[in-house]
Amino acid sequence: MKKNIKDYNLDNLKNLMVEIGEKPYRAEQIFQWIFKENVTNFDDMTNISKELKDKLKEKFDLHVFNIITKQESKDGTKKYLFDVLDGNAIESVLMEYKHGKTICVSTQIGCKMGCKFCASTGVPFIRNLTAGEIVEQLLAIERDENIKISNLVFMGIGEPLDNYDNVMQAIKLLNNQKGINMGARHISLSTSGLVPKIYKLADENLQCTLSISLHAASDKKRSSMMPVNDVYNIEKLMEACRYYIEKTNRRISFEYALAKENNDNLDDAKELVKLLKGVLCHVNLIPINKIENGKFAKSTNENIIKFRDYLNSKGIVATIRRELGSDIDAACGQLRKKEVNK
Numbered sequence: 001m002k003k004n005i006k007d008y009n010l011d012n013l014k015n016l017m018v019e020i021g022e023k024p025y026r027a028e029q030i031f032q033w034i035f036k037e038n039v040t041n042f043d044d045m046t047n048i049s050k051e052l053k054d055k056l057k058e059k060f061d062l063h064v065f066n067i068i069t070k071q072e073s074k075d076g077t078k079k080y081l082f083d084v085l086d087g088n089a090i091e092s093v094l095m096e097y098k099h100g101k102t103i104c105v106s107t108q109i110g111c112k113m114g115c116k117f118c119a120s121t122g123v124p125f126i127r128n129l130t131a132g133e134i135v136e137q138l139l140a141i142e143r144d145e146n147i148k149i150s151n152l153v154f155m156g157i158g159e160p161l162d163n164y165d166n167v168m169q170a171i172k173l174l175n176n177q178k179g180i181n182m183g184a185r186h187i188s189l190s191t192s193g194l195v196p197k198i199y200k201l202a203d204e205n206l207q208c209t210l211s212i213s214l215h216a217a218s219d220k221k222r223s224s225m226m227p228v229n230d231v232y233n234i235e236k237l238m239e240a241c242r243y244y245i246e247k248t249n250r251r252i253s254f255e256y257a258l259a260k261e262n263n264d265n266l267d268d269a270k271e272l273v274k275l276l277k278g279v280l281c282h283v284n285l286i287p288i289n290k291i292e293n294g295k296f297a298k299s300t301n302e303n304i305i306k307f308r309d310y311l312n313s314k315g316i317v318a319t320i321r322r323e324l325g326s327d328i329d330a331a332c333g334q335l336r337k338k339e340v341n342k
């Protein structure tokens with residue numbers, strides 16, 4: 001297979017131009033065609049000579065995803081199943097919010113984390129997505145809908161910090177003002193809690209929002225939901241979070257999926273308050289989405305509201321995440337890797 005030119009940032013392209021005997025400024029032109037103009041074909045790069053286009057075509061492609069299916073929810077959320085061109089498929093979701101259009105991207109084909117409540121668990125892990133493949137999810141939806149997407153969340157299939165380098169490269173591609181020009185503050189990254197990578201991320205000094213999938217405030221409960229807790233327990237996780245906040249001065253968002261009679265009673269809320277007291281944070285309460293054969297069921301609305309009100313009364317800012325796309329299996333934790341039959 002040819003190399004995906006979307007894996008190259010501007011500096012990589014400049015080096016490439018020098019290697020193939022071209023002027024470095026060509027890199028900027030090509031970069032703009034790819035990430036700003038969102039072309040699907042080298043022939044559309046009208047200010048590039050035929051000779052250079054031929055050179056590019058010989059070694060590279062633009063890795064344009066095919067849309068296998070597109071489903072639309074009654075709330076306007078759209079779920080795409082993309083053919084990533086190697087026989088695998090991944091899902092991405094487009095959501096409409098008051099503050100703009102948000103895409104939820106996948107970072108891996110499958111996931112190794114094994115969270116008990118998540119639909120990405122139970123399907124085998126295949127491979128990491130490359131930076132170009134992560135960004136192509138946004139470009140493909142922008143082309144299909146003829147829109148500009150303003151926000152991106154790394155909350156689809158996969159654990160972004162388990163694919164650290166490619167995710168960092170994708171963030172750089174998204175940020176570049178000559179291309180997509182999406183500011184880091186419009187990007188959120190969610191992790192199940194890979195502690196060493198949280199330290200590494202803190203040292204990058206990015207302005208992205210970090211979300212931590214916490215879901216329980218005691219090790220016993222968290223380990224029963226998330227195997228990663230057996231490796232990095234809550235104490236280690238919170239230490240890393242405090243480091244992150246100190247380094248970046250950014251508020252962390254803790255995600256807490258409420259499952260009936262599991263982690264949704266007042267004692268759980270009390271434990272959570274104790275854990276987060278004094279931490280610069282926000283709690284995002286997610287009504288858990290039941291997955292096929294899953295043992296966790298959604299909390300009652302009454303319990304969710306009580307939980308939120310208790311946190312707020314103790315000075316922990318908590319909001320309930322609006323559920324989008326659950327009727328098309330596009331809500332949190334419902335995305336799965338799918339096979340393409342070729």
Ligand code: SAH
Binds near residue numbers: 118213286288
């Ligand atoms: N691996 C990363 C990114 C996935 S993000 C992470 O774990 O953070 C998806 C978010 O949805 C995470 O907070 C995840 O814990 C949560 N989630 C997974 N399954 C869910 C479900 N069935 N209902 C509600 N939230 C779920």
